[in-house]
Amino acid sequence: MRVSFVKMHGLGNDFIVLDARENALPQFSQATIRALADRREGIGCDQFIILEPHESATCRMRIFNCDGTQVEACGNAARAVGLLLGKPAQIVTSGGTIETRPDAAGISVDMGRPRLEWEAIPLAYPMDTLTMPVGWEELEQPCAVNVGNPHVIFFVEDNDAIRLDTLGPLIEQDELFPDKINVNVATIEDRDTIRMRVWERGAGLTRACGTGACATAVAAMRRNLTDRDVTVHLPGGPLSIRWKEDGRIIMSGPATEAFRGSFDPADFA
Template identity: 75%
Template sequence: MRVPFIKMHGLGNDFVVLDARERALPDLAGGTVRALADRRAGIGCDQLIVLEEDEAATCRMRIFNQDGGEVESCGNAARAVGLLLGQPATIATKGGTIATRPDDAGIAVDMGAPRFDWQAIPLAYAMDTAAMPVGWEGLEQPVAVNVGNPHIVFFVDDSDAVRLDTLGPLIETDELFPERINVNVATVEDRATIRLRVWERGAGLTRACGTGACATAVAAMRTGRTERDVTVHLPGGPLRIAWADDARITMTGPAAEAFRGSFDWGDYA
């Protein structure tokens, strides 16, 4: 079975997109995802994206990390899919339905409203998610927020100095987080600017994370560090994040198509 694919990225966070809206695909096993995501023996990507028909939305977007696990949301992938659709659209995900529209700066995504209660993150037990009384090797008092998927945010003097490659996996798999966690380290440059690095659950260090930018911006706004419209600078480039009075988050930034191709499903099953 020959399957076409589209390679895309948002600020360097890259995806293999499979369109199953008209032609159904075999069930995706974790091994198939890992093989396709492998950068030496496969196509290579941070996440595999599968588009399916949905009765209530323009399409459904399923998101699989490099490790084969299916996750709830991906902001950069939402912009990539919005670019493919080419018009205002609604996209159903495991984390809820989001809306995309073309914008002068790329694609704008209505990411919905954040959640802060400890059960929604989720955490293993109750605590204040605006100043969690926990720490890991000098990273202390993080903020937790769910923006379709779970994030923990540490505000530090210099995000580039944090050993996120070693602390990221340690925090991600801590028993405090029963569904694991995305780990963000952020430096607030001024009331409208944040510098950010992200360890993504199941994918590791990536050049950009759209939901991480949303979670970090909202965490900064919630704790009075910034205004409610900021630019978040990631290693791959900037995203604009606005948190409106109606509590909904809008993320705006670029997405791009890299190339198209096809592969034999049997080679990766």
């Protein structure tokens, strides 16, 4: 059988999206997902997304990184799926239920409330998540935030100067993080502007990360480095992040459909 897909991206963070809401799909192994995600011999993506029916929401979204591992949430993918659905929607993920709706910036996503407790990140042992007493070479005293996905955030003078391609995997796989970790390096430009880069667990360097932008904004706000409504500039472009007084995070930004096609899973087994 051939499987239809939609190739989409949010600020260059790209996805293969499969819609299984009406017709069931075959199971995809980690090896098959890795082959499909390969940019030379497959379709190419950072994340592989499957939409499934849900009894009380618009749909369920399952998210796999390009290495085939399943993850809890993806903010950019949520915007892409929101665009695909074309109307306000409730989307169930392993990290919780999120709500999307079209807006002037493209798609806004209610990402829910961040988790700040050490055991919710999770960390291997108790410590303050606002200013963690740990470091890796020049990266020290990060903040940890879970926004469906776990993130550790380092505030630095120039995030472009950080060797994230080498420090990212080192920190991602540290024993302090039993579920591994996404690594963000951020520079505060002013009270409403942040520049950041991200190393995503299971995906590496990506051009944008929605949960990373949310986590970084929350970390900056917790440290009183910014106001509660900021623009986060990533290599792929900007996202607007607002941390409401009720604790919920609203992320707004563009999403794009690149092309549609189909494939035979047997070609990638």
